Amino acid sequence: MTKGKKFGYFFILPALLINFFVILGPGIANFLLSFTKWSGLGMPQFVGIHNFLVLFSDKVFWIAVKNNLIWTGVFLIVPIAMALLGAHLLKHGQLGEKFLRTIYFLPRTLPIVIVARIWQFIYHPLNGLGAITGISFLGNPDIALYFVALANIWAWWGFLCVVFYSAMQEISPSLYEVAELNGANQWQEFIHVTLPGIMSTFVFMIIMTIIWSFLVFDWVWVLTQGGPGHATELLATLLYKKAFYTFNAGQAAAIGVVISIFGSLSIIILFLLRRRGWEV
Amino acid sequence: MKISIKKLFVVTIVLILGLTTFSTVSLGQTKNISWWYWNISPDNLEALKSTVVKPFNDSHPNINLSVEVKGDKLRQLLRNAVLAGGGPDIIMSPGPSFAQKYVAQDALLPLGGYLEEEGLDKKIFPWALDVGRVKGEVYSIPGTYESMGIFYNKSLFKDKGWEIPTNEEEFEKLCEKINSEGITPIALGNSDWKFINEQIFSVYLNQYAGPENVYKVLKDMKSLEDKVFVDSMKYLKENFQNYWSSSNYNTLGNADYMTLVSTRRAAMTISGSWAFQWVNNDAFWPTEDKWGWMPFPALSENTSYPTVSIGIGKAFSVNKNSKHPDAAAEFITWLYSQEKKIGQLAKKMPGAFILPIELPDEVYPSGIDPAYEKHLKIIAQASNSGNYGYTDWTFWPTSTQRYIIDETGRVMNGRTKPQTFLAELQKKLEKDMEEGLMPPVPNREISNE
Numbered sequence: 001m002t003k004g005k006k007f008g009y010f011f012i013l014p015a016l017l018i019n020f021f022v023i024l025g026p027g028i029a030n031f032l033l034s035f036t037k038w039s040g041l042g043m044p045q046f047v048g049i050h051n052f053l054v055l056f057s058d059k060v061f062w063i064a065v066k067n068n069l070i071w072t073g074v075f076l077i078v079p080i081a082m083a084l085l086g087a088h089l090l091k092h093g094q095l096g097e098k099f100l101r102t103i104y105f106l107p108r109t110l111p112i113v114i115v116a117r118i119w120q121f122i123y124h125p126l127n128g129l130g131a132i133t134g135i136s137f138l139g140n141p142d143i144a145l146y147f148v149a150l151a152n153i154w155a156w157w158g159f160l161c162v163v164f165y166s167a168m169q170e171i172s173p174s175l176y177e178v179a180e181l182n183g184a185n186q187w188q189e190f191i192h193v194t195l196p197g198i199m200s201t202f203v204f205m206i207i208m209t210i211i212w213s214f215l216v217f218d219w220v221w222v223l224t225q226g227g228p229g230h231a232t233e234l235l236a237t238l239l240y241k242k243a244f245y246t247f248n249a250g251q252a253a254a255i256g257v258v259i260s261i262f263g264s265l266s267i268i269i270l271f272l273l274r275r276r277g278w279e280v
Numbered sequence: 281m282k283i284s285i286k287k288l289f290v291v292t293i294v295l296i297l298g299l300t301t302f303s304t305v306s307l308g309q310t311k312n313i314s315w316w317y318w319n320i321s322p323d324n325l326e327a328l329k330s331t332v333v334k335p336f337n338d339s340h341p342n343i344n345l346s347v348e349v350k351g352d353k354l355r356q357l358l359r360n361a362v363l364a365g366g367g368p369d370i371i372m373s374p375g376p377s378f379a380q381k382y383v384a385q386d387a388l389l390p391l392g393g394y395l396e397e398e399g400l401d402k403k404i405f406p407w408a409l410d411v412g413r414v415k416g417e418v419y420s421i422p423g424t425y426e427s428m429g430i431f432y433n434k435s436l437f438k439d440k441g442w443e444i445p446t447n448e449e450e451f452e453k454l455c456e457k458i459n460s461e462g463i464t465p466i467a468l469g470n471s472d473w474k475f476i477n478e479q480i481f482s483v484y485l486n487q488y489a490g491p492e493n494v495y496k497v498l499k500d501m502k503s504l505e506d507k508v509f510v511d512s513m514k515y516l517k518e519n520f521q522n523y524w525s526s527s528n529y530n531t532l533g534n535a536d537y538m539t540l541v542s543t544r545r546a547a548m549t550i551s552g553s554w555a556f557q558w559v560n561n562d563a564f565w566p567t568e569d570k571w572g573w574m575p576f577p578a579l580s581e582n583t584s585y586p587t588v589s590i591g592i593g594k595a596f597s598v599n600k601n602s603k604h605p606d607a608a609a610e611f612i613t614w615l616y617s618q619e620k621k622i623g624q625l626a627k628k629m630p631g632a633f634i635l636p637i638e639l640p641d642e643v644y645p646s647g648i649d650p651a652y653e654k655h656l657k658i659i660a661q662a663s664n665s666g667n668y669g670y671t672d673w674t675f676w677p678t679s680t681q682r683y684i685i686d687e688t689g690r691v692m693n694g695r696t697k698p699q700t701f702l703a704e705l706q707k708k709l710e711k712d713m714e715e716g717l718m719p720p721v722p723n724r725e726i727s728n729e
Contacts, residue, residue, distance in 0.1 A: 040359050042385035060686070120471070125528040126536055138471075139530035141695070225474050228530040229690035241686075244355055246679040247381050 027260075033253035040249040051254035061255070064233045067145055068262070071234065072213035074146070076206065079153045083160030088190055090161070091168050101165065104158030112155070116222035119151035138224050141231035148232050152219045160205060164198055171197035200279045203270070210266040214259050235259050311604040312344045313369040313611065318354040318594075320632075324557070325349065327628035331621055336614055343607045362387050362601065369608035371599050372423060375592040376411040377678050377719040379420035382597065389598040390417040394609040400616050405663045408636035410722040411674060412595060421612065423594035425636045426553035427659045428483045428671065434572035436463075436544050444574045446585045451577040455523040458547045465523040467546030469532020470689070477688040478672050478681060480516065483550060483576055486589045486669030488512035490582025491724075494670050498721045500713055504706040505699070508582065513691055513698035515579060520692040530689070538564040542571070550576070553659075554593065556631030556652050573651045575658060588662050589669030619643045626656065636663060666724055675721050677712035680705065 034051055036044035055061045086104060090097050107115065122128050123137040130137055137147040171194065179189045195202065217236035220226060226233035226241070235255055243252035320328065328347065336345055348368070350357050355374070361367035362382065371388065373379045382388050395401045395418060401409065404421060412420040437444075440461065445451040455465040470476040486494055489512045496502035497509070520526050525537070525546060532540075538558050540546040542565040549555075558564035559571040575586035598608045615621075616635060623643035625633040630652045638660050644653055662668040672681050683705060690696040712718060 039381055039384070041363055041381060041387060123531070124536075125531045126540075130528070130531065136527050136531055139528055141693070144530075224530070226686075227470070227474055227689060229693065229695055230686060241682060244359070246682045248679070 030253045030256045033250055034257045036250045036253075038249045038253075039247040040243060041247075044250065047250065051251045052257075055251060055254050055258070060230055060233060060238065063230045064235045064238045065258075067232065068214055068234050070145060071149055071216065072210055074149050075153070075156070075209050075213050078149075079157035079160055080205070080209065082153075082157040083164050084190075084195075086157070086161040087164035087168055088194060090165050091194075092186075101162055105162045106158070107155040108159040110155070112218045113222055115155055116151060116219055119154075120223055123147060139228060141228050144224055144228060144231045148220055148223050151223065152216065163201060163205060167198035167201035168194060203273060203278065207266045207270045211263045214262045309342055310344050311342060311607040312346070313602070313604050313607045315345060315347050315370040315611075316350045316354060316358065316368040316372060317347050318349075318372070319351050320349055321557070324629045324632055327625070328633075331624050331628060332615065332618075335618075335621065336611055340607075340610065340614075343604075343610065345611055362599065365601055367599050367601055369599055369602040369604060370611060371597040373420065373595050373597065375422075375595050375674050375719075376420055377674070377676070377681070379412065379595050379597050380414055380717075380719055381678070383414045383419045387600050388419045389600050389602075389605050389609075390419055391421060391598065391609060391612070392418045394613050395421070398613040398617060400613055403637050404616065405636040405638075405660075407663060407666070407668075407722040408592070410720050411592065413720050420595035420597040421616075422592040422636050423596045424553075424592070424632065424634045425590055425659070425663070426593045426631070426634065426671075427588040427590045427655070427662075428479055428550065428552050428576060428669075429588065429655065430548050430574045430576055431538075431541065431551055431555050431559060432548040432572050432574065433541050433544060433546075433569050435569035436547055437572065438570075442547075445577045447577050448579045451579070455519075459523065463544065464525045464540065464546040465548060466519075467525045467532065467537040467540040467549050468551075469525070469529050469534075469537050471531050471536070472533040474685055475673070477686075478684045479552060480550065480692075481684050481688045482589050482591070482669065482671040482673075484516040484519075484579070485509065485512050487576050487583050487587065488515050488579040490580065491587060491589070491667070491669040492726060493582060495721065495724045495726070497709070498670060498675055498718070500710075504702040504709065508580075509702055510698050512579075513702060516688075517692055517694065517698065521694075526693070529692070534558065535564050539566060541565075542567045542569055544569065552591075552593075553631040553634060553655065556649075556655070557629070560630065560649075571651070573655050584667070586658055586662075587667065587669055588659050589671050590659060590663060591671030591674035623648075626652070634659075638664060666722070670721070675719060676709070677717040677719065679717070680708045680712055683708050 033044060035046060035048060037047045037050070038044035090100060093100070120138070124130055125136055125139065129135070135143075138144050175193045175197070176189060179193050184192065215236060216234055217240065220232050220234055220237050221240070224232045226237040235258060239252045239255040239259070242248040242255065317325075317328075325347070333345055333347055337343065354372070355378075358367060358371065358373070362371075362385075371379075371382065373382065379388065391412075392401070395404070395409075401418075408422045408425060409418055412418045412422070436442075440457075442454055442457065443450070445454045458465040468476065468480070489508045493502060493506070493508055497504055520529070525532065525540065534555075535558075537546070537549050538555070541549050544567075551558075556573075565571060575588055578585040578587060596612050598605050598612070602608050616637065619637075619639055620643050622633070622635050622637070623639060623645050626639075627645045627648045630649065634656065639656070659668075670676075672684050676684070687696060687701050687704075691698055691701045
């Protein structure tokens with residue numbers, strides 16, 4: 001190892017230390033706690049895989065897993081499609097591109113708790129859309145999850161749009177000129193020039209969407225707290241309830257491990273793609 | 281006069297050392313104790329400070345009590361702080377079942393000696409002392425106790441000539457009459473507070489199956505799968521579907537359903553003593569209509585009228601990590617011996633601070649709302665006679681409580697059958713009993729069957 005390279009490690013040491021103490025340490029502690037019976041106070045007792053067995057036999061856990069998978073599916077389709085379309089239109093638009101980018105990005109900068117409360121007012125059954133349409137957006141178990149997701153999508157798609165738009169700026173204009181000379185229409189241009197040009201960003205955002213979808217907590221907590229009747233229960237809300245309402249910190253840690261497994265799966269996919277030569 | 285720099289330096293050092301020593305000694309005599317509070321409105325906080333905190337500090341020059349508002353995060357903050365060997369001197373938990381968890385980890389100090397010293401063991405209602413006992417020692421005493429009842433639009437009732445129902449038949453007839461007027465009989469929603477599910481569960485279980493049967497369940501003398509409990513949940517489901525603002529139950533907040541009652545779009549709501557704070561607040565009760573309170577009607581022959589289900593809203597304990605446990609206990613015992621101030625709190629913070637002791641008539645300040653005074657007397661009488669219902673947040677273990685909160689809504693909207701719900705609840709309860717997680721349930725006289 002050269003002297004310069006060794007010196008380089010010195011510069012990343014602070015970040016590594018922070019990661020070690022703030023992420024790796026608690027991560028390992030959580031993994032170990034998932035094999036214990038622990039109320040959150042006092043000494044944990046080792047119980048092997050008991051917490052996982054209890055979880056896997058709990059129907060609410062499977063409702064949460066199902067809801068998380070639906071949530072992930074929705075977020076892999078709706079905001080990404082909206083963001084791609086928005087970014088494409090921004091790139092080819094003539095006016096107000098900077099203004100629109102700011103507007104799209106703005107919801108991402110607002111505090112989630114406040115925005116979620118605003119959405120609660122929007123859906124309100126007496127003073128909001130609920131009163132006009134007669135639909136109980138957050139109260140009907142069949143649709144509540146989708147309307148919580150809709151509120152989150154509103155804040156999320158603009159961020160994706162700006163990320164995709166930035167990636168599109170890197171595509172050489174000559175590629176579009178060639179496509180145009182070959183008679184490609186807008187759709188063909190998008191499929192054969194734009195999408196391959198932003199593929200690394202696109203795949204990265206897909207992976208991050210999967211990870212973030214399993215970590216979602218605040219939107220659901222503020223809007224429905226997992227109700228009605230678990231209709232919007234996600235793994236993160238179930239974890240919180242186990243940890244702080246029923247003093248089952250061991251089971252909560254086990255849910256944390258399950259969330260990490262889902263996140264890790266998407267990271268493994270990322271590595272596999274890289275090994276296959278994808279530039280992601 | 282010429283002073284050398286050396287002399288000036290020495291004088292300055294002596295002065296600094298003198299001042300530091302003086303301040304350390306004088307501050308060292310003051311015992312600073314803290315009390316973490318959850319959500320409280322600015323008006324109530326002001327009332328608490330002026331009625332309790334300031335008089336306590338004034339009468340105890342060597343103790344300085346401070347209240348810190350922690351809001352919704354109090355549970356988590358308490359747990360983390362106690363786990364780390366810190367936390368407030370006075371621990372305010374949501375009730376005995378939570379305090380029990382802290383006792384299991386040796387985080388609280390027993391209060392028995394302090395209470396006996398002040399004679400409070402004779403003054404506090406026996407049940408309120410009993411629920412705070414773990415292995416015979418009192419570790420928590422209620423900071424407030426509460427009951428479930430019905431808040432209604434008194435002006436609307438008067439205009440329509442409706443009578444207060446006392447039994448199932450009268451209750452159903454009244455709801456039918458209200459329905460026929462195009463008014464919703466009962467407005468309620470859990471959008472702000474999912475725990476409303478457990479409140480409703482407690483009300484219907486006690487008012488239909490009767491407190492004695494509920495007591496038997498808690499003492500492992502009867503199963504929740506018994507027909508009387510199944511019928512009570514069926515009755516709740518029917519009531520919910522026929523008489524409640526059921527389609528909006530999951531989306532109405534506290535201010536919403538109270539407003540519906542005050543604006544005559546609904547006639548009644550079911551709530552606990554804490555709602556006395558709301559009916560006096562324009563944000564919840566925006567009209568000139570008068571409000572009223574009544575005990576929930578007896579829903580079967582298993583229940584006498586009036587029966588109130590009682591529970592503990594907050595419980596006080598002394599943190600074992602406290603540097604000044606005597607000062608913390610001094611505050612708790614002082615508060616209980618201030619009958620006049622407790623009366624003032626009843627006026628200034630109705631529903632927020634009901635200490636479990638019997639107050640003589642003369643301590644109720646003039647101007648206290650008569651409906652609230654009536655409520656206080658009814659629940660005090662129920663407490664004293666031992667004829668009360670059992671709310672799940674006080675008399676049931678925490679893991680079972682969570683199941684009730686999560687599943688009662690599914691029973692109400694027909695997604696889970698009452699039998700299935702109660703069978704699962706019985707299993708959980710038995711498991712909690714086996715593990716010794718049951719909060720203490722004071723003994724009750726059982727009638728001969």
